[in-house]
Amino acid sequence: MTSDNSDKLVILRRGKEESLRRFHPWVFSGAVASTKGDLAEGDVVKVLSSDGEYIATGHWQIGSIAVRVLTFKDETIDAAFYVRRLSAALEVRRALGLQDHQNNNTYRLVHGEGDNLPGLVVDIYGDTAVMQAHSVGFHYARHIVAEALQQVMADIIKHIYYKSETTLPYMANLGQENGFLVGGADVADVAIENGLKFHIDWLRGQKTGFFVDQRDNRSLVERYASGRRVLNMFCYTGGFSVYAMRGGAEVVHSVDSSAKAVNLATANVEMNFPGDTRHKAYAKDAFHYLQAMPSDDYDLIILDPPAFAKHRDALRNALKGYTRLNAAAFAKIKKGGLLFTFSCSQAVSKEQFRLAVFTAAAQSKRSVRILHQLHQPADHPINIYHPEGEYLKGLVLYVE
Ligand code: SAH
Secondary structure, X not given: OOOOOOOOEEEEOOOOOHHHHOOOOEEEHHXXXXXXXXXXXXXXXXXXXXXXXXXXXXXXXOOXXXXXXXXXXXXXXXXXXXXXXXXXXXXXHHHOOOOOOOOOOEEEEEEHHHHOOOOEEEEEEOOEEEEEEOOHHHHHOHHHHHHHHHHHOOOOOOEEEEOOOOOOOHHHOOOOOOEEEEOOOOOOOEEEEOOEXXXXXXXXXXXXXXXXXXXXXXXXHHHHOOOOEEEEEOOOOOHHHHHHHXXXXXXXEEEEOOHHHHHHHHHHHHHHOOOOOOEEEEEOOHHHHHHHOOOOOOOEEEEOOOOOOOOHHHHHHHHHHHHHHHHHHXXXXXXXXXXXXEEOOOOOOHHHHHHHHHHHHHHHOOOEEEEEEEEOOOOOOOOOOOHHXXXXXXXXXXXX
16 A cells, blocks of 8 residues: 555556557556566556556556556656646536536536546535545545645535445455545535535435436436426436426426435425425336336336446346336337436447347337437546546437
8 A cells, every 4th residue: 555656566468558558547457467566456556568668657456457547657646646636627627617606516526537537536515525436546545635635625625525335346345434534514415406406415325425427417307397297217316306397397206216215306306396296206116117107197207227237247137127127118108208218337338228228119119219319427527548438328219
């Protein structure tokens, strides 16, 4: 767990530096010829070509990805390095105008590879930063990153909460220290997104507490919701439901298998639309609900399931899952209805997802047109050298 990376080396097999020369930020274990120094998972290492030429510096990992690259410049990984990286990330969010606190206090500041910090995620909720390590390297670096965050975000944040119990590799056995690295009292518990309010349970909630990545897609639901009967399947916090309510939906039904999620969705709709009887929420399994519901009841359905494929080896089953789920919606949606369907599995490509939905449409024999192709928002940027970073994809379909 040292940040002095001069003595820890990873030497590549001949020719295996090619993808790194094109700035791809991962070294796969099969590309490694040998190592020097006593490497432990999470160490900062230098990567050299077979000829001994410097290529990159990154975090050493156990698994199919051996190194996640922090820099292609031979520089020291210290607080100043993280200040530079975080400042660059903040610059982008400033350019996006995501800091109008009246209407939006919630955004992603650091999106792993997309911000040249593979293994790190930071979401901002008002004056609180929620930090997640997806690598042992960033677990060890958490204090130094927190320091850098305080410096870069001095005017914006007062609290830094570290939350990595679900994201660190399970083998790491690090005695996970979830908790505040900075601050702790009076933390923001309401996120504001496009002027709508959401309770944030980032202590116990999924991810960092809220799915910041659906912001733009929720706005699109609002745009089309007027007069429609809306089913928000896999509702979690009820994000899509609250937008549909503001968009003038006739009814909005939120469904999630988790009773906690259903309560959260109910509370969020109530906070924004007190006493509004258009909304109802049900704790039900998606497949059961879709099969049991009558045909033609809904003319706007949102399907935003959890990642069906967390790993590549689960891909085939995941694709079948997407087909089955979408087929159930095609079977029941009203003529002229809109289906918003998503996949957040990184292992499933845009083309594969589209093929799964195509298969479902063909099974239903209905006429289906693609109106929009959706993706993750700009505060979840994709490093152009790391196309794997494109994980969220969605289709808006017009069903006759
Ligand atoms: N659409 C949400 C995010 C969805 S996260 C948003 O915009 O914030 C996925 C959700 O699916 C979780 O809340 C989880 O509880 C729920 N879920 C998982 N399996 C399910 C199933 N079989 N049926 C219904 N909901 C399920």
